[in-house]
Amino acid sequence: MTVDQRRIAVLGAGKIGEALIAGLLSSGWRSAGEIVASGRRDDRVAELADKYGIEATLSNTDAVRGAALIVVAVKPQDIDALLGEIGPVVSEEQTVLSVVAAIPTAAIERHLSPRVPVTRAMPNTPSTVHEGVAGLCAGAHADDAHVTLAEEALAHLGAVVRVPERYMDAVTAVSGSGPAYFALLAEAMIEAGILLGLSREMSTQLVVQTMLGTAKQLRDENMHPVELREMVTSPGGTTIAAIRELESAGVRAAFLNAIQAAMNRSRELAAGEP
Numbered sequence: 001m002t003v004d005q006r007r008i009a010v011l012g013a014g015k016i017g018e019a020l021i022a023g024l025l026s027s028g029w030r031s032a033g034e035i036v037a038s039g040r041r042d043d044r045v046a047e048l049a050d051k052y053g054i055e056a057t058l059s060n061t062d063a064v065r066g067a068a069l070i071v072v073a074v075k076p077q078d079i080d081a082l083l084g085e086i087g088p089v090v091s092e093e094q095t096v097l098s099v100v101a102a103i104p105t106a107a108i109e110r111h112l113s114p115r116v117p118v119t120r121a122m123p124n125t126p127s128t129v130h131e132g133v134a135g136l137c138a139g140a141h142a143d144d145a146h147v148t149l150a151e152e153a154l155a156h157l158g159a160v161v162r163v164p165e166r167y168m169d170a171v172t173a174v175s176g177s178g179p180a181y182f183a184l185l186a187e188a189m190i191e192a193g194i195l196l197g198l199s200r201e202m203s204t205q206l207v208v209q210t211m212l213g214t215a216k217q218l219r220d221e222n223m224h225p226v227e228l229r230e231m232v233t234s235p236g237g238t239t240i241a242a243i244r245e246l247e248s249a250g251v252r253a254a255f256l257n258a259i260q261a262a263m264n265r266s267r268e269l270a271a272g273e274p
Helices: 015-027 042-052 060-064 076-089 105-109 125-129 144-154 165-176 178-195 200-220 225-232 238-248 251-270
Strands: 004-011 035-038 055-057 067-072 095-098 118-123 132-138 158-162
Touching (some): 035 060, 067 076, 067 144, 095 105, 118 165, 132 144, 165 178, 178 200, 200 225
Parallel strands (some): 004 067
Antiparallel strands (some): 118 132
């Protein structure tokens, strides 16, 4: 089988898979003729083809033939069946990039021919607006060139951090589940604004824009969170009064415990526990 070094196959083009396709095309890193996607329904395949001008198919095996990079973006419960389909036709000249949560590279490699390079990533939901972050690791047969190819593709969803695979459960707990923590915080702050007399619309705008601006300030000005907090916290002021209440309530310890629990659960799922 001849491998086209520019061809990318996206298997299971759901939200993350579609976001990747959109990012690859909008950046010009790949053209529509260099991307193929697979789906499970005729209407979904037709939608992808019409919207992006790419090749789309119901056949996973047709999609992977000749693709240099194969992105596996199905749900965890569907990955064994998919790998059973494509395993016989994937060669060591191709690179597999899994964005399936909690599935180790070794579990993927067992379904493939010997020496097929496998990489694994954990992107988070802001990837759908190309502001995500993904932890990326290499399997047993993936060298730097394979990881670099996967990293270049994932960069169109946001930032990419390379980590040893043993830390992927921690990545899942911190950034994979992280949007839910921020959403819970936003929900609580919005409700507080309503309690203080603001309309829901106004409170939501104030909270969401404050979260966005704070994140950009931390990132773009390379600030430590403590530095920013101290900048806002004046002696005897409103912020220190609020911080005292949060510390008294054990919010910091609660976050530490919550993220530890998320990592433990990620490890259980990776081990196949229900």
